[in-house]
Structures are given as structure tokens and as C-alpha cells.
Amino acid sequence: MPLIATSRPLPFPANIPSRQGALEFRHIPADALVPEGTPAYVSTAVDPVTAQMIAAFPDSLRLIANFGTGTDNIDLKAARARGITVSNTPVVTEDTADMAFALILAACRKLGENERFLRDGSWDATRPMASMGLRVHGQTLGLIGFSPIAQAVARRARGFDMQIRYWNRTRRPEAEAALGAEYVASPDELVAGSDIVSLHTALVPETRHLIDAARLARFRQGAVMVNTARGPLVDEKALAEALRSGHLAAAGLDVFEAEPTVDPGLLALPNVVLTPHIGSATAACRTDMGRRVIANLLAFLENGAALDPV
Numbered sequence: 001m002p003l004i005a006t007s008r009p010l011p012f013p014a015n016i017p018s019r020q021g022a023l024e025f026r027h028i029p030a031d032a033l034v035p036e037g038t039p040a041y042v043s044t045a046v047d048p049v050t051a052q053m054i055a056a057f058p059d060s061l062r063l064i065a066n067f068g069t070g071t072d073n074i075d076l077k078a079a080r081a082r083g084i085t086v087s088n089t090p091v092v093t094e095d096t097a098d099m100a101f102a103l104i105l106a107a108c109r110k111l112g113e114n115e116r117f118l119r120d121g122s123w124d125a126t127r128p129m130a131s132m133g134l135r136v137h138g139q140t141l142g143l144i145g146f147s148p149i150a151q152a153v154a155r156r157a158r159g160f161d162m163q164i165r166y167w168n169r170t171r172r173p174e175a176e177a178a179l180g181a182e183y184v185a186s187p188d189e190l191v192a193g194s195d196i197v198s199l200h201t202a203l204v205p206e207t208r209h210l211i212d213a214a215r216l217a218r219f220r221q222g223a224v225m226v227n228t229a230r231g232p233l234v235d236e237k238a239l240a241e242a243l244r245s246g247h248l249a250a251a252g253l254d255v256f257e258a259e260p261t262v263d264p265g266l267l268a269l270p271n272v273v274l275t276p277h278i279g280s281a282t283a284a285c286r287t288d289m290g291r292r293v294i295a296n297l298l299a300f301l302e303n304g305a306a307l308d309p310v
């Protein structure tokens, strides 16, 4: 019966058969030793798998199956050095794109702020022009990164008659033509020419603080920024300042620099919509992700190759 260590208790069914017998999932806390003989470790995107943990894994452990798409929680270099395969669950694209679009709409149309007015009894049909929301349809959408999620956002934006521009470290002519998107050569040029900017790059050392104070200064006056990718892509303190000064009209954030802590400066602002990293948090998507973790485990245990190696 293969023992599969997990970084937290996971609601997997008890009797998943494999050629080596039913899989037995057992939560092993980060500071405890994974037993010898364990072939795989399942992590979730919010549980760090550090170099120290990887060094302490038994020699039998050959696969880290991440329950999530982003693998920045795992020290990939340390895994590679020990010859451990890492897999992910790239089945969250459409749900996360829905979330990015929900944040675009919520930030531009001030959904959070307006709902708070209604709930606290301040319904006021005569509110001044300055408190009005921003138009979404027909605006210019700038995508930072042309990842699968970015392209799914672009498909939605077409239905809103938006002009789509993107910057990616590699130009993607085919996807660009299919989506009617315009390639822009630098992030600075992209933010300077977009009404709404949405972030979609992976978090790697080169993309940390891709959006810092200097780049925020290049955004259009009154622009909107949405981040459903990873918090550390943005210098949160600089973003809070840009929102406080009004240089940015609004933001929508699903991810944060030090989750689950949110910068108090952001919490204090009315013009930012904040959600607790729920890009993939639909019941259907989480079910798909769980199935994909199991499919990766079985493929690896039975055929020696994961379906979704990173």
C-alpha cells in the first residue's frame, strides 16, 4: 500500500486503487520526518516545501505533486538536485480568468464600496460624479505576461469589446493573432498605454516587484490594476501609495506579498477590492485539481512519469 505524505489533511477518497495497492494519504507536518518507503509528497500551493524539507525526504521519495498551478512554494532547485520530479495541476485556467475578470469589474464599478453603502443604509442616488465608477467595455486592457490565464482573460475581454495589449518576455505571434492582441515590447510601454492592467506572470526572482514605485508612476493617471497572479510581483507599499494619491483609481487583488497578512495600508483604502486568494476556489475547479493530483500520482507510480511535470 503506497504511503503518500501530504502537507495538510486532504479530503481524498480512502480507496484509490493503484497497481501497487490502494493509496494511503497521511498528513506529515513540515517539521516531522517523512517515513522511508514513501514514494510521493502532496503539497498545496500555500504550504512551503523548503530545501531543508527536501534534504530530509527519504531516498524513496521521487515525486512532489503540488495541489496548485504555481509552484513558487516549492524549492525547485533543491528538488532537481535530488532528482525529485515536481508536478502541478494546470486545470485552473478558466476559473482563475473568471476571477481576474470579476476583479476588473468589481474594481472599476466599485462593487465593494457600493455594497458597503447599501448595507450601512447610505443608499444615495445623488452621489457626486467623483464617486462614479469606471467604464469597462471598450477600454484598453494591458496584460503583463501572456500565460494561459492571461489568454483566457483576453478571450473574455473580447466579449467586452476591449482593446487587448500584452507584454511577455517571449512574443506569442499565434495566440496574439487568434486573440486580436497587440504585442508591446516592454512592461513600461504596456502600463503607459493601458486603462486596466492585469498581472499574469509566474513568480520567479526576475519578476519579484515587477510592479514597483517607478513602474507605478508610468501607469496612466486613473488606471486600474488587477493581480490574480502572485502577491510579490507587486511592491504593496508602493501600490497602496499610488491608490492613496489617486494616481491609480482602483485595484483588485486576490494575492498578497505575505499571505495571509494584508498590508494595513491596503486594508484602509476604499478603492481596492481584496479577496483571499480564491482564483481556483470553485467547487468544480477544486475537484478537478484533486483529480489531477491523483492522476499525476498514479501516472508516476505506475509508469514512472508525471502527467504535468514542472
Ligand SMILES: NC(=O)c1ccc[n+]([C@@H]2O[C@H](COP(=O)([O-])OP(=O)(O)OC[C@H]3O[C@@H](n4cnc5c(N)ncnc54)[C@H](O)[C@@H]3O)[C@@H](O)[C@H]2O)c1
Binding pocket: 069, 070, 071, 092, 096, 144, 145, 146, 147, 148, 149, 150, 168, 169, 170, 200, 201, 202, 203, 204, 206, 207, 228, 229, 230, 254, 255, 277, 278, 279, 280, 281
Ligand atoms: N489567484 C489564484 O488562485 C491563481 C490560480 C492559478 C494561477 N495563479 C498564478 O497566475 C499566474 C499565471 O499562471 P498561468 O498558469 O497562466 O501561467 P504560468 O504560471 O505558467 O506563468 C507563465 C508566465 O510567466 C512568465 N514568466 C516566467 N518566467 C518569467 C521571467 N523570468 N520573466 C518574465 N516572465 C516570466 C511567462 O512568460 C508566462 O507569461 C502565475 O503567477 C500563477 O502562479 C494564481
